[in-house]
Amino acid sequence: MDFTIFLIQVLNALQYGLLLFLVAIGLTLVFGIMGIINLAHGSFYMLGAYAAFVLTSLTGNLFAAIALGIPLAFVFGVVLEKLLFSHLYKRDHLEQVLLTYGLILIFEELRSLTVGDDVHGVPIPELFAFSIQLSDVMSYPAYRLVVSVVCIVLAIGLYFLIQRSRLGMMIRAGSHDRDMVQALGINIKTLYAVVFAIGVSLAALAGMLAAPLSSVYPGMGFSVLIISFVVVVIGGVGSVWGALVAALIIGFADTFGKVLVPEWAGLAVYLVMAMVLLWRPEGIFRKG
């Protein structure tokens, strides 16, 4: 591997890691703050991607689709929380798993009934539909770099939202002691609905941003669900920085696993997970 190729592989790893961060961040927030194991997270990603496909064909532009899709996802999240998830906070994890697994099946079937089972492509926005030449035969699509930048901006934004804003303070307090927060006069129900809706919106945004890269196909939610859980577990449940660091670790493990030990590529990610958990069973950034 010469040095240019090595640098391109590092770029691949960073870029993939950031995309994973975007997908996993909603899961870690909902899991860490609300204690909900949300298996349907992958479905929100899938719904986001299909929304991008439908809205892009209607509006002709991915950015317009995202601008429409985010509020839709937020409202959808609030409705779901009020109707279903709000009944689960005090219940067993098993019941949460049952509900969210049921949701996966329902969302897949709805998708099949409304949009069908075909594979669809979403065009990359004109503005970024070009590639940057990196070596004599290899070039890099600009849109991938744009997605990476969006991921970094989101990571910083979320950090400030949770660590520095008043809403973030309430969220953090709520995850520590629900009853005390309520006793202090904060409407915990609304707070949870907002957190959940943010989680859904982030998953949907990930789906929408990834749609032009990954194409849109049935079952696309399942593939991201497992890797998202790996990221959440390695990073430490509920930690934004943990998710970022874990996603980057996975990005590097996957990329260089594929290149250096192709026969073991499928295992590389899980080996890394096992090693991290032996070293820090609570995940890298789990506090207390």
Place this chain on the structure above:
Amino acid sequence: MNQNRQQRRTLMQAVVGLAMGALIPLGAAQAADPVKVGMMLPATGTFAALGTAIDNAFKLYVEEQGGKLAGREIQYFAVDDESDPAKATENANRLVTRDRVDVLVGTVHSGVALAMARVARGRDTLFIVPNAGADDLTGQLCAPNLFRTSFSNWQPAYAMGKATAGMGHKTAVTLTWNYAAGQEAVKGFKQAFEEAGGKVVKELATPFPNVEFQPFLTEIAAIKPDAVYVFFAGGGAVKFVKDYVAAGLKDSVPLYSSGFLTDGTLAAMGGAGEGLVTALHYADGLDNAKDKAFRAAYQAKYGMAPDVYAVQGYDAAQLLHKGLEAVGGDMSKKAEMRAAMRGATIDSPRGAFTLSKAHNPVQDIYLRKAQGNLNPVSGIAAAKLDDPATGCNM
């Protein structure tokens, strides 16, 4: 004299008529029982559209024959196999043991088809595979009761390897999902390519259904082979081709594949697939009357264009018809019926084909060059290609 002859002819006709009449009750007992056909195909899930195409075309053929094959009505039993190998044995048993079907037809997913083969073998039920490409079905698991009207994974891949070498390429890198179909395809490609003097310099694989291809594209750019062979289908195919084009590799390192890469996926690729050369046993724009008639009839009945899966379903019905014809609709004559099917020439929309001793089609594999949303034929990659049927002792 003339009148005499006329009378004699009338008499003869009467005698023949009576004789036929006497035979009718025998045949009637049989004709009263329809042939029970068990259609085990995916009606839900990723492969639903493929299952529907096979089912549609099978029924189209039977209707074209007036709803009967060799004088016998056809009664359908259907099970949605969900493309789930875990449920395959149970589903196949429902048709074979409970419904006691005379013929089992299915399916798309190779893992499911392998389980069906075991069930059908246990009861010695006639089993026709209208898609699943696993080499083993007409290899290690080949059986007198098992017939395939589609292809083996080896076939299009071998043909593509031969054609790739024929285009003057000396080195190639292969890439596939690490599952049976992909591995079989890569094996076929490598065999043909290296037989013709080429060299596969690196075999890359990624776990199914992982679609993060960027590291592999970088690897290909580093190796700079003369050609790349891949095996992907569906969503993975769309993503791979788009990534390949975006990485700027399409113009410098030509990409080849088995035809599934560009079948039903070109629209979703949004132009990225233009000009891709693939090999398959069916193509758009074939110059034969049978194909034109088939496409018109299918379009008229179902309001959409048929695809390769429809062709395979249509041919499954044709093959069953050949067998039933040979024994006058009497399915108890198993050996005779199977011998007739084995020896049949199927006048398929893909072009006529015969069956190998392992019951896999011996067929032309076409080269196709993607144009718009179609894969028009651009040549023949391998004529009358016979699967090696490794491990078959029939």
